[in-house]
Amino acid sequence: MNEEILRFTDVMLIYHTKRGETVAAEHLTFSVQKGEFVAIIGPSGCGKTTLLSLAAGLLKPSEGVVESKGSFGYMLQKDELFPWRTIEKNIFLPLEIKKQNTAEHRERARALAEKYGLKDFLLDYPSQLSGGMRQRAALIRTLATDPDILLLDEPFSALDYQTRLNVTEDVAQIIRSEKKTALLITHDISEAISLADRVLVLTKRPAHVAYAHEMDFGDVKNPLKRRERPQFSGWFELLWRELNE
Amino acid sequence: MKKPNCTAEHAQYLRKRKRKLVVVWILRIGLLALVLGIWEAVTALGWADPFLTSSPSRIFTTLKGLYDDGSLFYHIGITLAETLVGFLIAVVLGCTVALALWWSDTLRRVLEPYIVVLNALPKIALGPLIIIWFGTGSEAIVFMTVLVGLIVAIMHMLTAFIATDTNKILLLRSMGASKMQILRKLVLPSSLSSFISMLKVNVGMAWIGSIMGEYIVSRAGLGYLIVYGGQVFKLDLVMSATVVLCLLAAGMYFLVVLLEKILVKNAES
Numbered sequence: 001m002n003e004e005i006l007r008f009t010d011v012m013l014i015y016h017t018k019r020g021e022t023v024a025a026e027h028l029t030f031s032v033q034k035g036e037f038v039a040i041i042g043p044s045g046c047g048k049t050t051l052l053s054l055a056a057g058l059l060k061p062s063e064g065v066v067e068s069k070g071s072f073g074y075m076l077q078k079d080e081l082f083p084w085r086t087i088e089k090n091i092f093l094p095l096e097i098k099k100q101n102t103a104e105h106r107e108r109a110r111a112l113a114e115k116y117g118l119k120d121f122l123l124d125y126p127s128q129l130s131g132g133m134r135q136r137a138a139l140i141r142t143l144a145t146d147p148d149i150l151l152l153d154e155p156f157s158a159l160d161y162q163t164r165l166n167v168t169e170d171v172a173q174i175i176r177s178e179k180k181t182a183l184l185i186t187h188d189i190s191e192a193i194s195l196a197d198r199v200l201v202l203t204k205r206p207a208h209v210a211y212a213h214e215m216d217f218g219d220v221k222n223p224l225k226r227r228e229r230p231q232f233s234g235w236f237e238l239l240w241r242e243l244n245e
Numbered sequence: 246m247k248k249p250n251c252t253a254e255h256a257q258y259l260r261k262r263k264r265k266l267v268v269v270w271i272l273r274i275g276l277l278a279l280v281l282g283i284w285e286a287v288t289a290l291g292w293a294d295p296f297l298t299s300s301p302s303r304i305f306t307t308l309k310g311l312y313d314d315g316s317l318f319y320h321i322g323i324t325l326a327e328t329l330v331g332f333l334i335a336v337v338l339g340c341t342v343a344l345a346l347w348w349s350d351t352l353r354r355v356l357e358p359y360i361v362v363l364n365a366l367p368k369i370a371l372g373p374l375i376i377i378w379f380g381t382g383s384e385a386i387v388f389m390t391v392l393v394g395l396i397v398a399i400m401h402m403l404t405a406f407i408a409t410d411t412n413k414i415l416l417l418r419s420m421g422a423s424k425m426q427i428l429r430k431l432v433l434p435s436s437l438s439s440f441i442s443m444l445k446v447n448v449g450m451a452w453i454g455s456i457m458g459e460y461i462v463s464r465a466g467l468g469y470l471i472v473y474g475g476q477v478f479k480l481d482l483v484m485s486a487t488v489v490l491c492l493l494a495a496g497m498y499f500l501v502v503l504l505e506k507i508l509v510k511n512a513e514s
Contacts, residue, residue, distance in 0.1 A: 074419035
């Protein structure tokens, strides 16, 4: 279990625009262990999405090192399913991109979709599905290439509250049962507490990790159950204070 | 969608819709008949001079005359061929150039001001040049048609390509997609509806180009008939050629709509 799969060491990132340069992150250091679920929260505009782009290798740090062992799957705020493709074809998309579009890989992806309740929707188009179902399809698409690390960029924030609780539950269960490592970026404190093994709090720009907390819910992994625990509100208050410092 | 069990209320709703559609069609045809009827009556009663206004019956007679001496389809064929060839060249070339401009940011920024100027330029100003370069045959007219449609096609498609959802591009890039894959899997399919609307606009552009071209140089075609009819004061001929033009333009537009129905089965959600 104690095997590092992703590590940021003293990372600095500078953004260049015509009007000048912005230091988005400085002395940013943290690591993610294999099988761990890490949530990162931060004040708005602190460059949370930038951090995922760095992790996925879409951006190069100006200074410092980003090391990772393994492949990534990226999940965005909206499901970003392609409306002209069926759910099945959407799920096969990363296979096509990575040139792994073999019968074996397709079968694996299809089995995953069937296992998590998308069996009857495979030949439907995204517009025929509810928001929650679409986000589930987006997760299965992310899992289709069997990535080692999931990068989740506020994947629930576009959903209404009721759906969000259900989908969070869903996604947590799927990620846990597939034994994936996950790095979640969110501005929602309760979402971070209810999902993660560890919560990191970022500062304002230039962002670095101000606090790190292990969540002490023991074996309670279920997001809704966690919300009912007595220590939940304690964590919420603490993180709220740290965020507003 | 599964067929729902039809309740009485739903059946009534469907009947209402159908009735409304029938009424609209009756009114449409009625309007046409009314206009034609008044036109005919006004000339027949001597209130208007058919020498100046022509009339439906005279148009019919003129068309029949053209048909009988075999020149109707000769002129239609020439104009239609010029329009279609010009339209196809403009569309294919326009899409190709737009793709190149999407691909290379530098190229786009270099060419942008030229495209804007060419778009604003009234193409008819190039008439004399076209005659000198291409002579007085169909080539000149096709060139004019391409000229009118090309810039519109480029600008329309480039706008569509650039408007591709950046989050979807980010998603593909996170999967490790190459620029070619982004183009094929995302940019082209998401531009389909813009492509169709560009075709619709360019149908109109192509007819403007070919008729304008025939006004400048030509010895045959519908545009030629209109100019010739005007010069010798045969307004029956002018009107007849215009009517045929209306029918052809409408026909071509509906072909594009048909293409749209075939291609766009699952449009944006």
